[in-house]
Amino acid sequence: MSSTDMDTGPVLAADGTPLKKSLARALRRQKMRALMLIAPLLLFILITFLIPIGQMLLRSVDNEIVSATIPRTVQALEDWEFVEGGAPPGEAVFEQLYEDMLIATEQKIHTRLGSRLNYEMSGMSSLFRKTNERRLGRFDLEEPLAPQFADIDEDWLDPEVWFTIQSNSDTVTAGYFLAAVDLQRTPDGIESVPDFSAIYVKLFVRTIILSVTITFTCLILGYPIAWLLSNLPAKSANLLLILVLLPFWTSLLVRTSAWKVLLQQQGVINDILVWIGLVADDNRLALINNATGTVIAMTHILLPFMILPLYSVMKTIPPSYVRAAKSLGATDWTAFWRVYFPQSVPGIGAGAILVFILAIGYYITPELVGGTDGTFISNRIYYHISSSLNWGLAAALATILLALVMVLYWIYDRMVGIDNVKLG
Amino acid sequence: MTDCAVAHMNERDKRGRYLSDMTANDGFVTFDRVQKSYDGENLVVKDLNLSIGKGEFLTMLGPSGSGKTTCLMMLAGFESATHGEIKLDGVSINNIPPHKRGIGMVFQNYALFPHMTVAENLAFPLEVRKMGKDEREAKVKRALDMVQMGAFGGRRPAQLSGGQQQRIALARALVFDAELVLMDEPLGALDKQLREHMQFEIKHLHEQLGITVVYVTHDQGEALTMSDRVAVFNDGRIQQLAPPEDLYERPENSFVAQFIGENNTLGGRIEKIEGDVAEVRLHSGELISAFPVNVTQPGEETTISIRPERVEIDHTRLPADAHLIDAEVLEWIYMGDIFRTRLRVAGNDQFVIKSRNSGDQRKLKPGEKIKIGWAPMDARALDAS
Numbered sequence A: 001m002s003s004t005d006m007d008t009g010p011v012l013a014a015d016g017t018p019l020k021k022s023l024a025r026a027l028r029r030q031k032m033r034a035l036m037l038i039a040p041l042l043l044f045i046l047i048t049f050l051i052p053i054g055q056m057l058l059r060s061v062d063n064e065i066v067s068a069t070i071p072r073t074v075q076a077l078e079d080w081e082f083v084e085g086g087a088p089p090g091e092a093v094f095e096q097l098y099e100d101m102l103i104a105t106e107q108k109i110h111t112r113l114g115s116r117l118n119y120e121m122s123g124m125s126s127l128f129r130k131t132n133e134r135r136l137g138r139f140d141l142e143e144p145l146a147p148q149f150a151d152i153d154e155d156w157l158d159p160e161v162w163f164t165i166q167s168n169s170d171t172v173t174a175g176y177f178l179a180a181v182d183l184q185r186t187p188d189g190i191e192s193v194p195d196f197s198a199i200y201v202k203l204f205v206r207t208i209i210l211s212v213t214i215t216f217t218c219l220i221l222g223y224p225i226a227w228l229l230s231n232l233p234a235k236s237a238n239l240l241l242i243l244v245l246l247p248f249w250t251s252l253l254v255r256t257s258a259w260k261v262l263l264q265q266q267g268v269i270n271d272i273l274v275w276i277g278l279v280a281d282d283n284r285l286a287l288i289n290n291a292t293g294t295v296i297a298m299t300h301i302l303l304p305f306m307i308l309p310l311y312s313v314m315k316t317i318p319p320s321y322v323r324a325a326k327s328l329g330a331t332d333w334t335a336f337w338r339v340y341f342p343q344s345v346p347g348i349g350a351g352a353i354l355v356f357i358l359a360i361g362y363y364i365t366p367e368l369v370g371g372t373d374g375t376f377i378s379n380r381i382y383y384h385i386s387s388s389l390n391w392g393l394a395a396a397l398a399t400i401l402l403a404l405v406m407v408l409y410w411i412y413d414r415m416v417g418i419d420n421v422k423l424g
Numbered sequence B: 001m002t003d004c005a006v007a008h009m010n011e012r013d014k015r016g017r018y019l020s021d022m023t024a025n026d027g028f029v030t031f032d033r034v035q036k037s038y039d040g041e042n043l044v045v046k047d048l049n050l051s052i053g054k055g056e057f058l059t060m061l062g063p064s065g066s067g068k069t070t071c072l073m074m075l076a077g078f079e080s081a082t083h084g085e086i087k088l089d090g091v092s093i094n095n096i097p098p099h100k101r102g103i104g105m106v107f108q109n110y111a112l113f114p115h116m117t118v119a120e121n122l123a124f125p126l127e128v129r130k131m132g133k134d135e136r137e138a139k140v141k142r143a144l145d146m147v148q149m150g151a152f153g154g155r156r157p158a159q160l161s162g163g164q165q166q167r168i169a170l171a172r173a174l175v176f177d178a179e180l181v182l183m184d185e186p187l188g189a190l191d192k193q194l195r196e197h198m199q200f201e202i203k204h205l206h207e208q209l210g211i212t213v214v215y216v217t218h219d220q221g222e223a224l225t226m227s228d229r230v231a232v233f234n235d236g237r238i239q240q241l242a243p244p245e246d247l248y249e250r251p252e253n254s255f256v257a258q259f260i261g262e263n264n265t266l267g268g269r270i271e272k273i274e275g276d277v278a279e280v281r282l283h284s285g286e287l288i289s290a291f292p293v294n295v296t297q298p299g300e301e302t303t304i305s306i307r308p309e310r311v312e313i314d315h316t317r318l319p320a321d322a323h324l325i326d327a328e329v330l331e332w333i334y335m336g337d338i339f340r341t342r343l344r345v346a347g348n349d350q351f352v353i354k355s356r357n358s359g360d361q362r363k364l365k366p367g368e369k370i371k372i373g374w375a376p377m378d379a380r381a382l383d384a385s
């Protein structure tokens, strides 16, 4: 053994710098080069994906509108305290409200504030709409202002209105998130919303249950196909693979509409079932416009996403494993279950994650075939984005959905191990 | 040739020379007129007749694509015979599924289950046989010790070297006391040194356990060192079935002569055949005598096959009836224990002779004209192909 081997100090490179340092320097250039190569894509993703989504998600807590539209009122309201059946705020607050509303009505932003507060308490929208430039212009500034506001609308003297304004005067709010899980803030604290308007929790649960169901049906239908594909000679396998991919070539809408034709009560499937006598004519199955329709149509649409990862994993399992198992005395089933199946688990993992994540965020198909009890939380998000324009609530729902997926992903990682997932 | 194996045995009986008790034909495994086609057009195995004795180590040797694996797979039950019957211990197994045949098998890539530990791999055949836990563990331990892998039971196959995986695969094929073990190029993935070492270990295990082994390889050296008998395959047929020394010393057709060991060939035509001597007119004009193997008719084209080490430069070592022939030295290579000389003989300039380094030989120079010779019995007149 040479004396340098005994040296406990840092190993030196030829030029005398510590080896670690010169290695790091050499690697840094490699890393920089790799970074340069991915920079365009990184930038693209950042600008078109991460930043918009980040902003969208921030809307779920953003509440600047109240303190920006009526800043003086909000400040004056700080000392006021809500008491059940108590008094509205004093004259000072109404003076500030008058000032704020003069500016707001001039800029025509008072209705926006009304819409925003209406999410928290119904009636707020019309209250602010009524309090317009014309009415404010007729105010007599010598007289107390509170009764004049009450002339416009009695609600201005309702302490609950003021509670709503006060409790939303922070620039961030938990209100959207509360609403997204069917809770509301009342003067008595946080409470569930009344049963008839509680929909979101139910929708979340339904979305998850249906997505899991779809993932399972995809797995059950896709596994044998993938197995067949991976065991056929290359030529027939390619043909079959094209058939598997065929659905991708037709428009999603066309396929979904085709399902409507097939599944409706007077549709092809029911007709056949009646014809062969499996169901009575007056007792046709409801296969569409409900959860069943969603599961059937979505399974069809997402099946390729299960088959492809399964296929690519199964193709790498050498046939000699199953042969070995059989030569060792295992029946076909034992050989499959003890030897083949465990090795296809990475494919199942990849396919299941893919299908589940796609399913949980799908909205077109549930919208078209889901009826009322087959729609997903994403349909609700879509509604709030495009129809009700309650983007804050949409953002809160989307954030919760994202968090749910992350949690499920984490659980999956714990149970199966994410490095057990193989896409090819 | 319809029935190589039987034809060969008859011939040996006739000469009464090469009978060994290994060939005692109690037929533990028999292939009876077995044919196999995958596509309905080509026969991959053509009329295979083979009888393997209990406790025998039989090797199927042949170039890639000659149908060895197919034969093994039919025996193991993973391929069905298109025609003919395969019997194990006198019972036809054509319709018995693989898992009921009780045949141990070692695959080329070992096929160790990657998601199980070594011990679990070995316990697998015992578990599916519903063996109790204690007995199972004892057997696994015994099998691991047998291949000197006792300390590795808890490892995954991926944590083992190629040679170690090979041992485990061997142990797994033996752990359930199979009487017949099939091995398909089991050493193909190992480097030369390890391969040679494992050859001896497998051979020892075979002797120690008294199992019957059917071994497939394309490596003639491996076949010769390990086997009791070797079946040389080509083109879906057994070309010769014989103990290793017969195969080398007495190839029965030119394919076997070419395939096993180094071999010099000279083309010619039979002039006449008298008993054990054939007069052959070489294409270059010389008349030599040779031992007729599978030629019968005067006028037939033939290939004379002569092993390089049977050719002598030193005429004093030759028998009196030896034939001398002109040769021109083309290349002379010193190889330590032997000299290897390449010559032009009767128009063939790939004629090689090997002479022992006995200390008194002189170095031959390229261009030198010499006379070489061989005993007529060592020149074997084979078919012309």
Ligand SMILES: Nc1ncnc2c1ncn2[C@@H]1O[C@H](COP(=O)(O)OP(=O)(O)O)[C@@H](O)[C@H]1O
Residues within 6 Å of the ligand: B038, B039, B044, B062, B063, B064, B065, B066, B067, B068, B069, B070, B071
């Ligand atoms: N599963 C199969 N399907 C079709 N042809 C095959 C199959 N397996 C082997 N063959 C063909 O049969 C011939 C013999 O193959 P094989 O038995 O594997 O030979 P070897 O093991 O001697 O190399 C080859 O020509 C090969 O292409």
Ligand SMILES: [Mg+2]
Residues within 6 Å of the ligand: B065, B068, B069, B070
């Ligand atoms: Mg082979």
